[in-house]
Structures are given as structure tokens and as C-alpha cells.
Amino acid sequence: MTMGQCALIAALVVSSAAATASADVGAETGPDVPGAIVRTPKQRPCELETRVRGRQKRDGVMLEASMRNLSNAQIEVTLVNACPNGAAELVGLPKGYDAYSACNRGACVDMSPRRVIVPSGAERVIATTTIHPRGDACNEPLPAGVYMITAQPRIVRGAAETCSAAPYRMALSRVSETPAEPTEPPPTEPPPTPKKVAPRPPGPRPIPCGLACPNGELDSVHCTCKKLQLTPKPARN
Secondary structure, three states: OOHHHHHHHHHHHHHHHHHHHHHHHHHHHOOOOOOOOOOOOOOOOOOEEEEEEEEEEOOEEEEEEEEEEOOOOOEEEEEOOOOOOOOEEEEOOOOOOOOOOHHHOOOOOOOOOEEEEEOOOOEEEEEEEEEOOOOOOOOOOOOOEEEEEEEEEOEEEOOOOEEEOOOEEEEEOHHHHOOOOOOOOOOOOOOOOOOOOOOOOOOOOOOOOOOOOOOEEEEOOOOEEEEOOOOOOOOOO
């Protein structure tokens, strides 16, 4: 083996050792070093699934946020008492939209956190509100479009891994921005049924008469006084 071949083999061995050392250093120092090996922690499976359901109402859309326990054990969490708002933040509405109409509510009496226990496989409602697409005392009318709404529970205590189900799809057309149609007037009550009066018996009808017959009998048909037929008393012996 010539001297040149020996020098080439030595250079390759040094280069391979340097690359191995560089990889080891990268695994320890993090992803900022070129060629570093990044080890990400294993993600936990979802334990609490949040879901938003909607129901059409005459004056708007009622939204309901809930949590469902997907684990095999009971889960207990503590939620923020966000009065006058709800215990879940609704995501997907325009920025600044007052989903809980908090501007129109009074002072909150009890601000203590809310404790929620969800058994395995069970579901618990944590917040409800009604969205008024045509606007209300706290919000302008919502622009036409499609809104994909999810809920983020305001958890302050509890180590459960949360995830979100498919969002609730709320589609608003331009018709939703028009003023509400006038309500129909209440039905009028039917007129009262006239009372039935028994027919008068046949014969001449009496006429109004103002006569008084102290010594006779009044004939109301002819408005005359009739003399009484007095039976004479027998004479005394």
C-alpha cells in the first residue's frame, strides 16, 4: 500500500468519526445545530372532546357547548366562572362578537369556579347561548357567510388531554340580514252568540198600561179595569 492510499484511508476514518460526534452533539443540544436528531415526546390520546351543537330558533340560533369523556376513567375539571360570559370560548365568530350578550346582563353574584365531573363515556353541557344573526342589543348583524364554530373550555384545573370534534357549521344568507318579518296579529275572538229568546205564545200581546184598578181587575190586553164579581153575603136573621 502506498503512502497516498494510507493518507486517504486515515482521512475517511477521521471524517466518519467527526460526523458521528456531530450527530451525538446534535441529539443533545437540540434542533438549532445542523444535522441534529430531534426526539419529540409521544402525544397523549384525547380524553375530553369538546363539541358545539346548534338548533334553529325563531329569533336566532341556539348554541350548546359540551364535553365528552373518551377515556376509561372518570375525569374531573374546574372551569373558570367567566360570568357574564360562558365557561367555554366560542371560536369562529367575528372578532369582538359578544356571543353571550354580556353587555346586556347585570352584575354577577357568584364568581366561584365551576367543578365538572364527567364519567367515562358521558357528556356534560358547559355553556349555552343564542346567536341573533339580525343583531341584538350587543351586536351588529352578522355578515352573510359560513361560520365554523368550535368551543374551547376555560379549564383552570385538571390534567385531561382535550380535543375538538367537527365544528358546527352555521350558514347565513343575505336574507338573514333583513329585518325580521312582522308577526301575525293574534286571532280575533268570535262575536258572542246571541241568547235565544223563547217565542211568545200565540194570542194578543199585552200593551203597556199604567192603570191601577183598586176596585177591580186589570185587563192588560185592553188596558181596562174589570169590575170584580162580588158574591153578596147572605143576610143575617
